[in-house]
Amino acid sequence: MKRREGLAKLTGREPYVDDLPFDGGLWGATVRSPLPRGRIREIRFGAGVDWSEMIVVDHRDVPGRNVIKLIVDDQPVLAAGEVRHVHEAVLLLAHPSRALLRRAVRAVEVVVDPLPPVLDYRRPPAREQIQHGDDNVFKRLAIDKGDVDAAFAAAAHVVEGIYQTGAQEHVYLEPQGMLAWLEGEGEREVVVVRGSMQCPYYVHEALCYALGRPAERVRVIQAPTGGGFGGKEEFPSGVAIHAALLALKARRPVKLVYERGEDMAATTKRHPSWVRHRTAFDAGGNLLAQDVEVVLDAGAYVTLSPVVLSRGVIHAAGPYRCPNVRIRGRAVLANFVPAGAFRGFGAPQTLFACERHMDRCARVLGLEPAELRRRNLLRDGDATATGQRIDDGTDREALLDRALKLAGWEAKRTAHRSWNAEQPFRRRGLGLATFFHGAGFTGAGEVYLASRAHVAGLADGRVEVRTAATEMGQGTITIFTQIAAARLGLEPEQVVIAEPDTARVPNSGPTVASRTAMIVGRLVEKACDDLRRRLGVGDAAPGAAVVEAIRAWHRQHPGEEPVGEGRYEPPPGIHWDEEHYRGDAYGTYGWAAYVAEVEVDLRTYVVTVIDFVAVQEVGKVLNETLARGQIQGGVVQAIGWALLEELKVEGGAMRNNQLTNYVIPTSEDVPPIRVAFVENPYPHGAQGAKGIGELPMDGPAPAIANAVADALGVDPCAIPLTPERLMALVEGEDEAPVAGAA
Amino acid sequence: MSEPRNVEPAAEASRVTATLRVNGEDHTVVFPVHHTLLEVLREGCGLTGTKHGCELGECGACAVLLDGRPVLSCLVLAAEAAGHEVETVEGLQEGNRLHPLQAAFADLGAAQCGYCTPGILMTAKALLAQNPEPTAEEIEEALAGNLCRCTGYRKIVQAVAWAAAILRGEEERPPEEAFLGSPLPEVRR
Numbered sequence: 049m050k051r052r053e054g055l056a057k058l059t060g061r062e063p064y065v066d067d068l069p070f071d072g073g074l075w076g077a078t079v080r081s082p083l084p085r086g087r088i089r090e091i092r093f094g095a096g097v098d099w100s101e102m103i104v105v106d107h108r109d110v111p112g113r114n115v116i117k118l119i120v121d122d123q124p125v126l127a128a129g130e131v132r133h134v135h136e137a138v139l140l141l142a143h144p145s146r147a148l149l150r151r152a153v154r155a156v157e158v159v160v161d162p163l164p165p166v167l168d169y170r171r172p173p174a175r176e177q178i179q180h181g182d183d184n185v186f187k188r189l190a191i192d193k194g195d196v197d198a199a200f201a202a203a204a205h206v207v208e209g210i211y212q213t214g215a216q217e218h219v220y221l222e223p224q225g226m227l228a229w230l231e232g233e234g235e236r237e238v239v240v241v242r243g244s245m246q247c248p249y250y251v252h253e254a255l256c257y258a259l260g261r262p263a264e265r266v267r268v269i270q271a272p273t274g275g276g277f278g279g280k281e282e283f284p285s286g287v288a289i290h291a292a293l294l295a296l297k298a299r300r301p302v303k304l305v306y307e308r309g310e311d312m313a314a315t316t317k318r319h320p321s322w323v324r325h326r327t328a329f330d331a332g333g334n335l336l337a338q339d340v341e342v343v344l345d346a347g348a349y350v351t352l353s354p355v356v357l358s359r360g361v362i363h364a365a366g367p368y369r370c371p372n373v374r375i376r377g378r379a380v381l382a383n384f385v386p387a388g389a390f391r392g393f394g395a396p397q398t399l400f401a402c403e404r405h406m407d408r409c410a411r412v413l414g415l416e417p418a419e420l421r422r423r424n425l426l427r428d429g430d431a432t433a434t435g436q437r438i439d440d441g442t443d444r445e446a447l448l449d450r451a452l453k454l455a456g457w458e459a460k461r462t463a464h465r466s467w468n469a470e471q472p473f474r475r476r477g478l479g480l481a482t483f484f485h486g487a488g489f490t491g492a493g494e495v496y497l498a499s500r501a502h503v504a505g506l507a508d509g510r511v512e513v514r515t516a517a518t519e520m521g522q523g524t525i526t527i528f529t530q531i532a533a534a535r536l537g538l539e540p541e542q543v544v545i546a547e548p549d550t551a552r553v554p555n556s557g558p559t560v561a562s563r564t565a566m567i568v569g570r571l572v573e574k575a576c577d578d579l580r581r582r583l584g585v586g587d588a589a590p591g592a593a594v595v596e597a598i599r600a601w602h603r604q605h606p607g608e609e610p611v612g613e614g615r616y617e618p619p620p621g622i623h624w625d626e627e628h629y630r631g632d633a634y635g636t637y638g639w640a641a642y643v644a645e646v647e648v649d650l651r652t653y654v655v656t657v658i659d660f661v662a663v664q665e666v667g668k669v670l671n672e673t674l675a676r677g678q679i680q681g682g683v684v685q686a687i688g689w690a691l692l693e694e695l696k697v698e699g700g701a702m703r704n705n706q707l708t709n710y711v712i713p714t715s716e717d718v719p720p721i722r723v724a725f726v727e728n729p730y731p732h733g734a735q736g737a738k739g740i741g742e743l744p745m746d747g748p749a750p751a752i753a754n755a756v757a758d759a760l761g762v763d764p765c766a767i768p769l770t771p772e773r774l775m776a777l778v779e780g781e782d783e784a785p786v787a788g789a790a
Numbered sequence: 791m792s793e794p795r796n797v798e799p800a801a802e803a804s805r806v807t808a809t810l811r812v813n814g815e816d817h818t819v820v821f822p823v824h825h826t827l828l829e830v831l832r833e834g835c836g837l838t839g840t841k842h843g844c845e846l847g848e849c850g851a852c853a854v855l856l857d858g859r860p861v862l863s864c865l866v867l868a869a870e871a872a873g874h875e876v877e878t879v880e881g882l883q884e885g886n887r888l889h890p891l892q893a894a895f896a897d898l899g900a901a902q903c904g905y906c907t908p909g910i911l912m913t914a915k916a917l918l919a920q921n922p923e924p925t926a927e928e929i930e931e932a933l934a935g936n937l938c939r940c941t942g943y944r945k946i947v948q949a950v951a952w953a954a955a956i957l958r959g960e961e962e963r964p965p966e967e968a969f970l971g972s973p974l975p976e977v978r979r
Contacts, residue, residue, distance in 0.1 A: 057903075058895055058901055062904050221851055221940075684942035715929070715933040
């Protein structure tokens, strides 16, 4: 099935928030902190602006709690007294003229008395830098399995390594934006917000908390969203509150749309990481013990860091069989824009370390990288680091073998040897990564979410799917249409997908964690079944009978509609011990083996990916076009993270907040990306689907770094592998790992 | 539909009246003299298909055609566009018939979030007018100024080549391996 909203997008009719009319409304803008840490002494309103015609909002205008509600109540809607990062929101302005607004933002001076900031998360903080608890650690997690120390004492080989990854900006093509207005009056006044977001109910909850309003007096509607990648998971809550505060003060609609430079500088990033591995093998190359330390740079506020760390540590040991595992993780404060959700959510960082380290281990052990993995990949009946028994029937070694075969690994290795010997300035190499990605929320997360989906019968016999799951390019609208149509025996055009509007759709949880098709899609199936029950139509009855029953129901119950509901229930046999981090961390996992082929120019140290093979098992593929699109798009986003994308940070601020000097892949930077799926339907996902969207972010970076290692005989341990970093590595000036992180 | 007006107080800037010819229709608009073609298309002409991505000429989301050549409308003053033919994504289809580029993008799923899509379609249209049979490399080069964060570009390049074949009147679509690498055997269990 083709993408349902495709035509609107291809004809310019899709109404993104920036395109929405708002007659008589004002534009909003944000005044931000100039320093990474300090106390606000004074706010000066400069000359050249008629401040009497400007709407000005500060922290005193927040009617509820001055907090952007998420996990911990630490991040203010607007700074009150203290600032913790450059670009932290201090003041809001609104005016009908965008030009005057820009001038006004420049005319405000936020005077801050500086305090000592933390500018490198890897170094232990001095006493005067402590801003959270007694050590600036937002969250600590530990995973323990077996007896690690005893295993090291008995090991034939011990291999150590330290691996680091940098921050990454999402660069969704549509910047953050919200339109807020008021409906009704007095006790019935409702704040309505429509904008670019992944999670309408996160925004709704945050608005209720900050505005001090009951749920029914806040309404949130998702506008078509021009990309998210996690960057529109939690961040839009703050933008929505800001737009709403301005609209409440102005008593007029206010649209707040970020400019690109502001969006890049002020919004969340992927967590930078520092990961140390110490690994024990027996003489046969079998894993005996993994000792892993994970440190994530959380930025200035907690945001989602505890759960990003959670996914990070659970994936840190890789998809391998190892009887003894010790993982210690911590997310620590630094005075930089908070790190947040980004496709992969901690797993790309720890899997980069794990897979780069596996290649280093293979070299020390004198084994081929594929052979070391083949000996250690999880087989059915084995347990993960958290003790989760894997028994899904997927043959992970076959997945690896297929990737090697499709990449032409053996033939290319041979060809590279002679090619590299002949070429004066170019070297080619091959790299591999085998990995997994837990689908859906971690641990008991899905149980806490308690998601619901509705499918309603409309008077004309069509059905309407009502969920809070958002379309941001990944294909929610199309997939849900397919799922409901198949379940009810209808044609796709007989299925309507409701706009995610908190006044109309139930809370089916956030559109994150690769959970939409698998988990919410399954709720749509259940809601379809429930609708059949309510209509008295058997599961096997054809679509025509469903349509007729819906019409008959409407004739008998004028003014009402039949609504089927699906509620989340955990798959049977799932047990998670949150306290000890033991048990079934996820309902299921996607599995993959990726191969990258690179060419390195020794004159410029530019690395080019020249071929890429991505083989994965994601349960049942619901729509091959969309699924390939997810894999190819994820691979290219990961190529950017691995090779190109580097934040230049000075004084706690991103200095390259432009697309000319924060470089993401263009059409000329991408290799052929050959995608293959092995299908193994997951019984608890819609039509057998597992999550897919994040998996392709995990594997490419280590595969590419391993290919560079193969091409040059060096050992790259940090990404992005920019020409500067690679030159330093080849010429023996690799940056020393920071000792203080231990 | 009423449009968001970027209301400028009269004292703010000298305003000009100009007639822009967009997609074959004349639009007489009043705007501050420093406003870009992007701003006037969106706010004066009500054509919001052309997108704001960065307003610095870095992302390509605002690409339109000026006398058939692709330009970044955020870098062109609207006043300069008067007297020239402007083409935007809204003018791509003829009546109810999609342009072959639109049809190929729909078939291949080459638009995901859709925000970069209008700029890419217009840039590709200019390429095909000038080079009816581009190689994959030529398509990649022509689109190198149009950033996309969703698709990984492969389907976009393939869709442009498919559209080129349709425009040449060919029945056969170019084989997938020309754009995605050699075909992989179907893998099922």
